[in-house]
Amino acid sequence: MTKQTTMRGIVLPGNSTTETRTYDVPEPGDGEVLVKVQASGICGSDIGYIFRGYKSYVGVSGPAYRGVIAGHEPAGEIVSVGSIRSRFGIGDRVLLYHIVGCGQCSNCRSGYYISCSSPERSSYGWQRDGGHAEYLLASERTCIALPDALSYVDGALVSCGFGTAHQGLLRIGTSGADDLLVVGLGPVGLAAAMIGRGLGARNVYGVEASPLRRKWAEGLGLFDAVLPADDDVNSSVQEVTVGKGCSRVIECSGSAQGRSTAIAGAAEWGRVSLVGEGGRLDTEVSDLLLHKQLTICASWVTSLQDMERLAVDLARWQLHPDVIVSDRFGLGDADKAYALAAGASAGKVVIIPADEPDDRHSVAK
Numbered sequence: 001m002t003k004q005t006t007m008r009g010i011v012l013p014g015n016s017t018t019e020t021r022t023y024d025v026p027e028p029g030d031g032e033v034l035v036k037v038q039a040s041g042i043c044g045s046d047i048g049y050i051f052r053g054y055k056s057y058v059g060v061s062g063p064a065y066r067g068v069i070a071g072h073e074p075a076g077e078i079v080s081v082g083s084i085r086s087r088f089g090i091g092d093r094v095l096l097y098h099i100v101g102c103g104q105c106s107n108c109r110s111g112y113y114i115s116c117s118s119p120e121r122s123s124y125g126w127q128r129d130g131g132h133a134e135y136l137l138a139s140e141r142t143c144i145a146l147p148d149a150l151s152y153v154d155g156a157l158v159s160c161g162f163g164t165a166h167q168g169l170l171r172i173g174t175s176g177a178d179d180l181l182v183v184g185l186g187p188v189g190l191a192a193a194m195i196g197r198g199l200g201a202r203n204v205y206g207v208e209a210s211p212l213r214r215k216w217a218e219g220l221g222l223f224d225a226v227l228p229a230d231d232d233v234n235s236s237v238q239e240v241t242v243g244k245g246c247s248r249v250i251e252c253s254g255s256a257q258g259r260s261t262a263i264a265g266a267a268e269w270g271r272v273s274l275v276g277e278g279g280r281l282d283t284e285v286s287d288l289l290l291h292k293q294l295t296i297c298a299s300w301v302t303s304l305q306d307m308e309r310l311a312v313d314l315a316r317w318q319l320h321p322d323v324i325v326s327d328r329f330g331l332g333d334a335d336k337a338y339a340l341a342a343g344a345s346a347g348k349v350v351i352i353p354a355d356e357p358d359d360r361h362s363v364a365k
């Protein structure tokens with residue numbers, strides 16, 4: 001078989017379009033591996049920070065996106081290894097922690113590459129080439145073994161979205177003693193419901209404004225009730241919880257209104273995790289926070305170790321993130337994929353770059 005020397009990759013010009021370019025297939029150097037990408041998710045942050053127009057991080061000058069191949073939620077198979085000493089070898093199935101940290105600062109040493117303080121920090125699909133391509137040059141340190149029981153699409157979803165939801169639930173100590181309220185049923189909210197089930201939550205309730213998303217969420221069988229985010233939402237939550245509220249709440253909508261719903265829906269002594277990006281938090285303090293003895297936790301992404309643990313636990317729980325995927329597209333249809341993800345997809349949108357996808361491990365559903 002002749003070795004492939006060029007590949008297609010998708011860049012985002014920042015005007016709500018996509019552009020396909022041809023690149024040389026990279027060669028892995030020391031500490032790197034080459035991954036044949038089998039699945040690559042589109043994340044809400046790709047839409048908000050890159051697709052519609054380039055935005056900066058707060059406090060950082062210039063756009064967060066540097067014109068590289070997009071896609072920060074990749075999973076695939078290692079096809080070439082750059083170092084003799086490597087944890088992974090050719091043929092290994094991996095998902096990627098989506099940020100390459102310096103590896104030396106205190107956050108990196110505890111696995112939180114997301115909070116790396118070095119200027120070297122780079123995210124796939126933002127500051128270094130990402131997963132919307134046939135191949136991805138990956139830092140070996142960011143590779144996480146994909147358990148055999150999980151499909152590549154499962155793996156791509158663990159990268160970023162499921163990792164974020166998982167950490168949000170770990171930070172508030174979700175367990176079998178809890179009822180869980182999930183506010184905002186986009187991909188991260190659906191992830192929170194699935195992981196909440198895995199962690200044993202007794203009842204899982206969802207709140208969502210979009211009728212399309214509510215219908216999709218109801219079809220997944222993860223929720224005891226899916227409630228509309230309307231003017232009566234607070235009383236609806238009280239009704240399904242028999243006036244108690246939920247001991248654990250995770251807010252994934254990123255809206256001020258969603259945060260108010262989350263706080264109002266928390267039980268006395270409850271814990272609320274905020275993971276949705278953007279917007280503001282506006283709340284009455286005495287009755288809603290102090291007198292209810294609430295704990296509010298703000299959580300940003302996850303650590304390498306917790307992402308690794310999540311992949312193992314999902315396999316053990318026999319739960320498959322890929323059930324929340326509503327739409328799959330080839331690389332040639334990246335424009336359609338992004339338009340749908342930026343508009344009104346029911347669930348998660350994923351790009352499958354390979355012409356002949358290898359989903360041997362995908363479980364028949």
Ligand SMILES: [Zn+2]
Pocket residue numbers: 043044045046072160161
């Ligand atoms: Zn993301």
Ligand SMILES: [Zn+2]
Pocket residue numbers: 101102103104105106107108109115116117118
């Ligand atoms: Zn660092």
